[in-house]
Amino acid sequence: MTSPNQKPPRPGAQSRDSRTAGDRTLSDAAYESVLAMIAGGEFAVGSKLPSEEVLSQQLEVSRPILRRALKQLREDGVISSRQGSGSFVMRRPEGVMLQFAPIGSIADIQRTFEFRAAIEGEAAYIAAQRRDENDLKRLRSALAELDRCVQAGExxxxxxxxxxxxxxxxxxxxxxxxxxxxxxxxILTGMNLTRSLSMTKTKDRLALVQQEHYAILDALVAGDPPAAREAMRVHVLNARKRVFEGASL
Incomplete structure (x- = not known):
């Protein structure tokens, strides 16, 4: 119900927030479609993507929506745009990612990694100043269980x-x-994805992930806030790279 002094919305009008949310959903879908084509080998590393006109028609989205998707792919380091030449594939993400990631979740997983690197990095910084023996006991217990999972293939x-x-x-x-x-x-979706992908590799991959966890613990034990922040950020961003950049680290 509108108040006496409030003008009713024009027929068919949408709020700016609803348009923005709708555009983001469409651009996320376009982002995932192009990412899937690259991961699936349809566009090889070094090759040029089709023009914006062709891609927008193929994906059935407007060119502004497509540009938002391509911008995200550039920020992720998957493609690179050259003035007057178009967009080129720079990296091929893990193809098996598409088997484990829920449909429609990939863009959100990307943003979750960014969120975690920022939030958990600062949490680790402060934890290095405030942790007590009970905290360290919990951390060691969690890592011991992770060690067991790695050895058992869980x-x-x-x-x-x-x-x-x-x-x-x-x-x-x-x-x-x-x-x-x-x-x-x-967060759990992202963890399931990264650990599932690591399970398709050798045990060395999971061992490397564990080394990153132990680097965080070591910094917390030492009471070194900058080292704790850096170790956490490196760990979270490496997880993102393993998924979206096909990195071997």
Whole structure:
């Protein structure tokens, strides 16, 4: 119901927020479609993507929507645009990513990694100042369980999540936990994806991931805030690279 002094919306009018949300959904879908074509080998590394006109027709989206999707691919380092020459494929993401990632989730997983690098990096920084022996005990317990999962060939998502939650708990700031909790389902989706992909590799990949976890623990034990922040950021951003850039690290 509108108030006496409030003008009713024009027929067919949309709020700016709803248009923005709709555009983002469409651009995310276009982003995932192009990413899938690159990961599937339809566009090889070094090759030129079709023109915006051709791609927008193929994907059935407007050119502004497509440009937003291509911008995200550039930011991810998957493609590069050359003035007057078009867009070229720079990296081929893991093809098996498409087998494990829920449909429509890839763009959100990307944003989740960005969120985690920022939030958990700062949580680790503060945790290095405030952690106590109980915090370190929880962290060591989570890593011991992850070690067991690696040796047994198990996924280990629960133990991985327990470790990251323990870092936030050690910060003694409930808002870090609240921030992670607000998008926990996305975080768990990302963890399932990264650990599932690592399971398709040799055990060396999972061992490398564990080394990153231990680097975080070592910095917390040493009470070194900058090292803890850096170790956490490196770990989270490396996880993102393994998925979206086909990195071997």
């Amino acid at each position: 996924l280990g998502v629960d133990a991985d999540e327990a470790f990251h939650e323990a870092v936030c708990t050690a910060s003694d700031n409930k808002y870090f936990l609240a921030a992670r909790s607000s998008m926990k389902s996305n």
